[in-house]
Each structure stands twice: as structure tokens, then as C-alpha cells.
Amino acid sequence: MGCRNTVLCSGGAEIVGRKRNLREYRQTTGCNQCCNSDNCNNRLCNATTPSTPLPTTSPNQVTYVRLVGGRNAYEGRVEVFHNNVWGTICDDGWSGKEAYVICNMLGYSSHGVGATKGTLFGGAPPLARIWMDEVNCTTGDETNIDQCQYNGWGVHDCSHGEDAGVICNPASSEDNIIFLVDNGILVRMDLNTHNFVPIPISDIHRPVAMDYDPTEGRIYFLDYTLKQIDNVHYSGIDVRELKQMDDNADLERIAVDPTNRILFFTDRGNDIIGSINLDGTGYKVVINTNLDEPRDIVVDPRNRNIYWTDWGSSPKIEKSSYDGSNRQTIVGSALKWPNGIALDFDENRLYFTDGGVNEISSVQLDGSNRKLIHSDPNTQFFALSIYKQYLYYTDWTTSTVMRVNKDGTGNTAIGPRSFRKLLDIRVHKYGYGLPGLTTSSPIVVDQGHIFVRLVGRGGHNEGTVQVYINGEWGAICDDSWDSKDAGVVCNMLGYPRANSVAVAESKYGTDQSVLIFLDDVNCTGSEDHIASCTRPENWGVHNCRHNEDAGVRCNFQADQLKDFILSADSLSHELYRMDVETGSYSAIPQLQLRNPIAVDYDPIQHKMYYTDVGLHVIKSTNLDGTAETFIKNLTISSIPDGMNLDVTNRLIFYSDAGSDIIAKMSMDGSNEQTIVNSNLDQPRAIALDETNRIVYWTDWGSNPKIERANYDGTSRSVIADSNLKFPKRPSV
Structure with a gap:
């Protein structure tokens, strides 16, 4: 069409x-x-x-x-x-x-x-x-x-x-990039045009150094403020904590070995060089003696060696094996503030900057044959990266990226002069720099960050299909859309593949604000993911309009759903069921929904229970949104923020931060009893130990704490009341 x-x-x-x-x-x-x-x-x-x-x-x-x-x-x-x-x-x-x-x-x-x-x-x-x-x-x-x-x-x-x-x-090839850290902001600059985009991550993070893993497309960075080693997908989504360091940590630089799946970092506060696997396991202190001010670090995956600079009272550049053995000083003279360091795999040379004497120099990997590459008394050289015949570097006296040839000629600024303080730089080009790198071609899409959802006028099991890629939602064109394609989508949403129905021509409505990602999708029906289906063109190539958005109607049977997560989104005023394996989800429609907060599930009756602090109610519903039932109508001042089910004993426990009580009742709302009504100040989340019949709750009041009591309110005790501010939901 x-x-x-x-x-x-x-x-x-x-x-x-x-x-x-x-x-x-x-x-x-x-x-x-x-x-x-x-x-x-x-x-x-x-x-x-x-x-x-x-x-x-x-x-x-x-x-x-x-x-x-x-x-x-x-x-x-x-x-x-x-x-x-x-x-x-x-x-x-x-x-x-x-x-x-x-x-x-x-x-x-x-x-x-x-x-x-x-x-x-x-x-x-x-x-x-x-x-x-x-x-x-x-x-x-x-x-x-x-x-x-x-x-x-x-x-x-x-x-x-x-x-x-x-x-x-968002399904663009992740290649030809200069990654930068500018005054606590990650930046993605195109290697050829020098135009750029800040990579948005939470404001709580302040990166000071970074390196890139091209195998999984993740940026590993050091957070100076939080004293953490973190990583984030190159799109800016999915920030993960890798390692929390102690209060003495002063994290400086990081180097990723994507081949051996390990990273190294320098910690000037503890005077150590550490390592940790990219999956967060295997943390080790590699070097912890005779370090004064460890600064930048670089890895040689071929020989499993690390090289680092040290600013201390005796400035030097050292090397060792990955385990810290075979340590030796390779440059120990004519240094003041050795900052950035980079390894040239083509010529087997180390290049380094010195912010004290304002020079860029190079040596052989054993420290011999030292050469002065570039010198400028009006600079303060800092970070350094190599690409082909160029040295890309940062200079704290300028507001732009700098580049010079390896022979010292052609020093020039590249890109706009608009940066505040460039703390780190990494040039990324697939197939260049790292020998033996298993990923030989750029990442285009990562199935781990591709999800589907249903939107529009349909019920829980039907709607217009949207695909999430690297932070953006997009539609599917209905050209060649059939039941086999629909079966793959329904399976991703946790429904059975059988009896899935393909729906065309935007029957459930459309969203003009999103892109169209897929056209002429051709699934065999056995794929576990829509990204595994064949298509004649690349992502984003199509000849469609949004009146051709594809939809599905899945076969809903509550007892045939795959494992799922239930959630309440008070911002979008929605309830969701998400498939555990794929992360894909569908909304659970309700006639009345204002500000849902707490959710729980009764696997015996296949019902979802939830609180709504806007409507001041506790309700239940089938997973497809039918049989919406009022379990408890509360007073207008009530704030039912926490709720938990004991499905074995058929009880509901809930907190009311408006009335400052903890209460319980039968699953149908009868036989209500207040079990705690004193010394509460904004009780919030609730968790249950069904075996021992104990209820736990958090309190956000002037003295934040976590408490426990028996089901009848007796044997009440505080289990945590220090270093708390807004304690969230406990788990038993």
C-alpha cells in the first residue's frame, strides 16, 4: 500500500x-x-x-x-x-x-x-x-x-x-562515534561531521570518565559523586550499577577490555587499581602498593597488560599484567602531571599527555624510543584517544575537541566550541583498534532492548502493536501482516501463540506522534521475538501511513499466561501486565482509574487487587480488565498507599496514610479489623510473612522506620529506624 x-x-x-x-x-x-x-x-x-x-x-x-x-x-x-x-x-x-x-x-x-x-x-x-x-x-x-x-x-x-x-x-548503526564526558555529561559526537547529542541519563549521575563496550553496546562510566562504577545502554536508557565503592573512593579513569569481558579503573582516594568483570562479578584489587596519584589507564587485551599514569610526588607511567604481576615503570623521568594515555595497536606505541609540561609524547611499549609529538605552553592537555593517523585530545584551555596527527602536524580544533570541561574522550570505530574483537560489525538493534506493547481502543489482549527500540516507540505497517506475525507478538506479551488474529488498517486507532519501524514483516510463527522475523528492508524503511498500523487480538486465558509482573503507573493512570521474559506489556483497562499505587495478585482466582489513592478505594479485577469490583470504599481523607494479599488465609492487609492505620479484612472486603492505630505517621508499603503470620510496613513520617507486628497487631517492634528517608516496599 x-x-x-x-x-x-x-x-x-x-x-x-x-x-x-x-x-x-x-x-x-x-x-x-x-x-x-x-x-x-x-x-x-x-x-x-x-x-x-x-x-x-x-x-x-x-x-x-x-x-x-x-x-x-x-x-x-x-x-x-x-x-x-x-x-x-x-x-x-x-x-x-x-x-x-x-x-x-x-x-x-x-x-x-x-x-x-x-x-x-x-x-x-x-x-x-x-x-x-x-x-x-x-x-x-x-x-x-x-x-x-x-x-x-x-x-x-x-x-x-x-x-x-x-x-x-533509533535502529541506526552504532559506529563512527567520538564519545565525550563534558563536565558530568555523556556526549555522542559523530566522527565525520562532529555534530553531537548529549546522552541523557538521570541527573543524579555525574560521570567523570567512560569507556565503551562495542560487543553489547554499553557505556561504562565512573560516577564521582555517587562513588560508583555504572553502565548505560548507548541510547541513554537502562542505567545499571556495577559496583558501589566506599566513601574514600576518588574514581579517576576506566578502561574496558571487551574481548576478555573485564574492566580496570583507578581510584586515587584509596590509591588502588581495581578490576571487575563486565557482568559485575569478580571484583579485585590489582595494585595497592606504591601508588600515589593513579590517573589514566589503558588495556592491552592481546597481552593482558595494563598501563597507567601516576601524578604523585614521583610522576611515572607503569605497566603490569592483568593480575598485577610483572609490574614495571616504563617512563619515570621528565614528567610532571601525566594525564591521558592511549595505546596504538598498529604501531605498538603508548601516547600520553602531560598537563604540567603541556606536551603530548609517545614511547614504545617498553618505554624506549620516547618522542615529543606536540607541545604548546598555552594548553593543559588532559584526555587522549587514537584513531588511524590522528590523536584526539582534550585541552582544558579550550572548549572543543582537538586533533593532531601522530607526527605532530595539523593541530586543529574539531566541532563547535561549546563544551565546558572535557574530562574524557573515546573514539569508536568497529574493526579498528582492538585486535581479536569478536563483534566485527556495528550494533544496529539489540533484542534485549526491543519490546512490544498494545495501545489504542482494544481490551487487554488486543490493540495496535507498537515496538520499542532504544528508547523510541514505533508502529508496524500492516503490509503482509498475518496470523503468524500476530502469534509472535502475542507470545512476546505472554499469551499463547495459537488463535492469534492479525488486525489491519488501524482498527484500534493510531498514534501520529510515533515513527513507523517495520513493514512487510514475515514471521514463520515460531520466532520468540519480532526482531527475529525477516523483513525486506531495514528498520524504518516503509511506504506506509499510520492508517495502515498493524494490530493483534490475542487469545486470553488467565491460566495459560506466561509468568508476568503487575504494576501500577500513577503518572499515566494505568495498570499493566508485563511478560517476565520479554519485558513486553499490555494495559489492563478499567472504567474508573485515577491514581493507582499498590498492586497484588491472587493466583487462585486469577484476580488483580489494587489501591487507588485518588478514588480512595481498594478494588479487584480480572487480568483482562473485566469484573471490576469495589472491595473497600474508604473515607475521602484516606490514602491507601500499601496493600498485600495473604492468598492462603484469604486476607487483605492495607495501610492508610491519611488515617494512620494498618488494617486487615477478608478478600471480599468483609470482617475488617484495624490492627495498628497508634504511633503511626504516614504508613506506606506492606509485606507479609504468611508462614509466621507477621506483617511488615514502612513509615515515611518525621521519624522514618520499618516495623513489624503479628497479624493481630501484637508483638509490634521497630526493625530499622536509622539512615532512612523514604523507605519503599519491603520484601519477605
């Missing part, structure tokens, strides 16, 4: 004169939604070209772009670097072709991108520049946004409520 002639894209903004009506909701124009302007993938249509002359950019000035405000590394408000100042683009005329150019500049796939309008990713500050307006790219093949037509630099009639944004294809 192809495109049709349309005047205005579905999901696009209404045009009133030259200005559009601002909307508060998310609006995107996908590259394949409109035949007359936005079919970027297959070039099915030709847009007319306005006669406005093309503005030009000075030959010695490069226009850069970045994304700001997105939930992951593939989306955000577009900002343009011009005349050494960042500014936005007005969304007048903003469409898929312009988004195509931006995503291509960032190094992402040119297929299946989306253009967003309004303040989806937040408007820029009121005094920020608006550099471009009425941008019109003729084909989407332009290599830079400044090659497209626009009103002229700074010529616009817009506000920051009209800042343009993009959603790039």
Missing part, C-alpha cells in the same frame, strides 16, 4: 496564514506520512522548490547541530551553531525532509525519521537565538541544514514556542 496525494499530513499542524496554531500535544511529521513532501525513504514524490535564493554560509565557517531535551540520544529540539552561538530553528515549514538532513548530520540512519513541532522537547530560554525559519530542503539529500533554503540567518517571525525538533531512527 502506497501514499496518496494529501495537502496536509496527518498529525501535522493546522496552517493559518503563515503561522501555525500552537498545540500542546505532540505533533510529528514522519518521513513516509505524506506523499507530496515527506517520503524520505523511497523518493516517491518530488516537492516543488520555492524561488527564494539560497542563503550562503561563509566558506570558513561550519554549521553544526545538536539535539537538546530528548528522553534518549535520538530525539530532541534542534539547535544550530552559527557565529559561535547556539540557536534554534522555527518550525514553520518544518517537515520530514528537514528532519532527514538533521539526522543524517548526526550520523543516524536516513530512514524513518520524524519532524516535531512546538515544545515537545521544551522551548529554548527566552533570550536564546532563533537562527532559521521557513527551512525548506529540496530533496533531503543535503549534507548540511545550511544548504537548504531559509529566510536568512536570524530572520524569523517566531517564538520559542515554535522550536523545531526531530526524532531520528
Whole structure:
């Protein structure tokens, strides 16, 4: 099914004169939604070209772009670097072709991108520049946004409520990247164009150093504030703690060996070099003697050696085997503040920076044949990385990435001068640098981060199918969509494969704000994952519109569901059932739902019980959303924040932070008894020990604590009351 002639894209903004009506909701124009302007993938249509002359950019000035405000590394408000100042683009005329150019500049796939309008990713500050307006790219093949037509630099009639944004294809090849740490922020810069995107992770994390595992596509980083070794998927989702260090830790640098699945780090606070497997096991202290100020570290997976710099009273560069044996000093003179260190596998040389004498030098791996590469008295060299004939380095006296040839010639700044304090740098190119690396081709999609869900007007077991890839949800086109494809999706959701029904033409509704990820899916029906099914084109390539979104109707039998997790999302006002194995999920529809908090499951009756603090009730429902039943109507001041079931004894225990009580009742709501009603101050979560008939609860009050009592409220005692702030749900 192809495109049709349309005047205005579905999901696009209404045009009133030259200005559009601002909307508060998310609006995107996908590259394949409109035949007359936005079919970027297959070039099915030709847009007319306005006669406005093309503005030009000075030959010695490069226009850069970045994304700001997105939930992951593939989306955000577009900002343009011009005349050494960042500014936005007005969304007048903003469409898929312009988004195509931006995503291509960032190094992402040119297929299946989306253009967003309004303040989806937040408007820029009121005094920020608006550099471009009425941008019109003729084909989407332009290599830079400044090659497209626009009103002229700074010529616009817009506000920051009209800042343009993009959603790039999250199934892009993860290759040709310069990873940076800038003043506590992870950054992904394209190796060829030097445009970049901050990798958004929680604000609680402050990375100071990082390295990349290309096998699993994870960034390992040291968190200075939390004193942790953490890792995150390259998209910016799924942050995991690898190792919590002690209070004395002052974590400096990290080096990943993806071949042997191990990393090494330096800890200046404890004066150690440690190692830990990439799965979090096998923590060891490798070196803990005669270290003064250990700084940077690099690994040689071929020979299982580590090299590190030491800033101490006797500055030096040392090496040892992975287990700490065969330790030796390879550079021990003419050093002051040896900082960054990098290993050139092609030439078997170590390159290092010295921030004290402002030099970049190199030696053989045994320390011989020392050479001065580059010197500048007005610099403070810090981190270092190697790619082919280039040394990429950071200089704390500049606000950009620097590059110099290995022979010391061609020193130059690359990319925009817009960074605060570049603490680390890693150049990543598949097949380069690490001999014996098992992953020889770039990661495109990672099944461990691909999920499905059902949305729209259907019930729990039916709806429009959406696929989650690296932080973005997208639709499936219904071309060739059949029951075998539906069976794979239903199995991912925990339903039986048998009797799955494929539904076409957006029967359950559509979401114009998402991209279209898949088309012409061809499953045999036996696959465990939709990503394992064959398809004729890459992710994001299609010739569809959202009125062709695929859906499914799965065979619901409560006793045939695979293992699942039940959850309440008070932000989206939904209840969910998630498959344990795949992480895919479906909402459990309810007629009345305002602010669900606590959930539990009765496997005997196959019912879900939950509290709703907005409606002040405790309710039950079948897993498909039917038989919605009020178990307990509470007072308007009640806050039933915690609840737990004893299915053996057919009891419900709940906490009420409004009335400050712990109560129990039968599963049908009868025989209610208050078991604790004194010395409570915001009781919250509840857990049960059914065997010993003990109830545990948390209390968020002025003196946070965790308590326990018998089922009848006797033998009450405090089991924890120190170093607590907001104790969450206990588990027995």
C-alpha cells in the first residue's frame, strides 16, 4: 500500500496564514506520512522548490547541530551553531525532509525519521537565538541544514514556542562515534561531521570518565559523586550499577577490555587499581602498593597488560599484567602531571599527555624510543584517544575537541566550541583498534532492548502493536501482516501463540506522534521475538501511513499466561501486565482509574487487587480488565498507599496514610479489623510473612522506620529506624 496525494499530513499542524496554531500535544511529521513532501525513504514524490535564493554560509565557517531535551540520544529540539552561538530553528515549514538532513548530520540512519513541532522537547530560554525559519530542503539529500533554503540567518517571525525538533531512527548503526564526558555529561559526537547529542541519563549521575563496550553496546562510566562504577545502554536508557565503592573512593579513569569481558579503573582516594568483570562479578584489587596519584589507564587485551599514569610526588607511567604481576615503570623521568594515555595497536606505541609540561609524547611499549609529538605552553592537555593517523585530545584551555596527527602536524580544533570541561574522550570505530574483537560489525538493534506493547481502543489482549527500540516507540505497517506475525507478538506479551488474529488498517486507532519501524514483516510463527522475523528492508524503511498500523487480538486465558509482573503507573493512570521474559506489556483497562499505587495478585482466582489513592478505594479485577469490583470504599481523607494479599488465609492487609492505620479484612472486603492505630505517621508499603503470620510496613513520617507486628497487631517492634528517608516496599 502506497501514499496518496494529501495537502496536509496527518498529525501535522493546522496552517493559518503563515503561522501555525500552537498545540500542546505532540505533533510529528514522519518521513513516509505524506506523499507530496515527506517520503524520505523511497523518493516517491518530488516537492516543488520555492524561488527564494539560497542563503550562503561563509566558506570558513561550519554549521553544526545538536539535539537538546530528548528522553534518549535520538530525539530532541534542534539547535544550530552559527557565529559561535547556539540557536534554534522555527518550525514553520518544518517537515520530514528537514528532519532527514538533521539526522543524517548526526550520523543516524536516513530512514524513518520524524519532524516535531512546538515544545515537545521544551522551548529554548527566552533570550536564546532563533537562527532559521521557513527551512525548506529540496530533496533531503543535503549534507548540511545550511544548504537548504531559509529566510536568512536570524530572520524569523517566531517564538520559542515554535522550536523545531526531530526524532531520528533509533535502529541506526552504532559506529563512527567520538564519545565525550563534558563536565558530568555523556556526549555522542559523530566522527565525520562532529555534530553531537548529549546522552541523557538521570541527573543524579555525574560521570567523570567512560569507556565503551562495542560487543553489547554499553557505556561504562565512573560516577564521582555517587562513588560508583555504572553502565548505560548507548541510547541513554537502562542505567545499571556495577559496583558501589566506599566513601574514600576518588574514581579517576576506566578502561574496558571487551574481548576478555573485564574492566580496570583507578581510584586515587584509596590509591588502588581495581578490576571487575563486565557482568559485575569478580571484583579485585590489582595494585595497592606504591601508588600515589593513579590517573589514566589503558588495556592491552592481546597481552593482558595494563598501563597507567601516576601524578604523585614521583610522576611515572607503569605497566603490569592483568593480575598485577610483572609490574614495571616504563617512563619515570621528565614528567610532571601525566594525564591521558592511549595505546596504538598498529604501531605498538603508548601516547600520553602531560598537563604540567603541556606536551603530548609517545614511547614504545617498553618505554624506549620516547618522542615529543606536540607541545604548546598555552594548553593543559588532559584526555587522549587514537584513531588511524590522528590523536584526539582534550585541552582544558579550550572548549572543543582537538586533533593532531601522530607526527605532530595539523593541530586543529574539531566541532563547535561549546563544551565546558572535557574530562574524557573515546573514539569508536568497529574493526579498528582492538585486535581479536569478536563483534566485527556495528550494533544496529539489540533484542534485549526491543519490546512490544498494545495501545489504542482494544481490551487487554488486543490493540495496535507498537515496538520499542532504544528508547523510541514505533508502529508496524500492516503490509503482509498475518496470523503468524500476530502469534509472535502475542507470545512476546505472554499469551499463547495459537488463535492469534492479525488486525489491519488501524482498527484500534493510531498514534501520529510515533515513527513507523517495520513493514512487510514475515514471521514463520515460531520466532520468540519480532526482531527475529525477516523483513525486506531495514528498520524504518516503509511506504506506509499510520492508517495502515498493524494490530493483534490475542487469545486470553488467565491460566495459560506466561509468568508476568503487575504494576501500577500513577503518572499515566494505568495498570499493566508485563511478560517476565520479554519485558513486553499490555494495559489492563478499567472504567474508573485515577491514581493507582499498590498492586497484588491472587493466583487462585486469577484476580488483580489494587489501591487507588485518588478514588480512595481498594478494588479487584480480572487480568483482562473485566469484573471490576469495589472491595473497600474508604473515607475521602484516606490514602491507601500499601496493600498485600495473604492468598492462603484469604486476607487483605492495607495501610492508610491519611488515617494512620494498618488494617486487615477478608478478600471480599468483609470482617475488617484495624490492627495498628497508634504511633503511626504516614504508613506506606506492606509485606507479609504468611508462614509466621507477621506483617511488615514502612513509615515515611518525621521519624522514618520499618516495623513489624503479628497479624493481630501484637508483638509490634521497630526493625530499622536509622539512615532512612523514604523507605519503599519491603520484601519477605
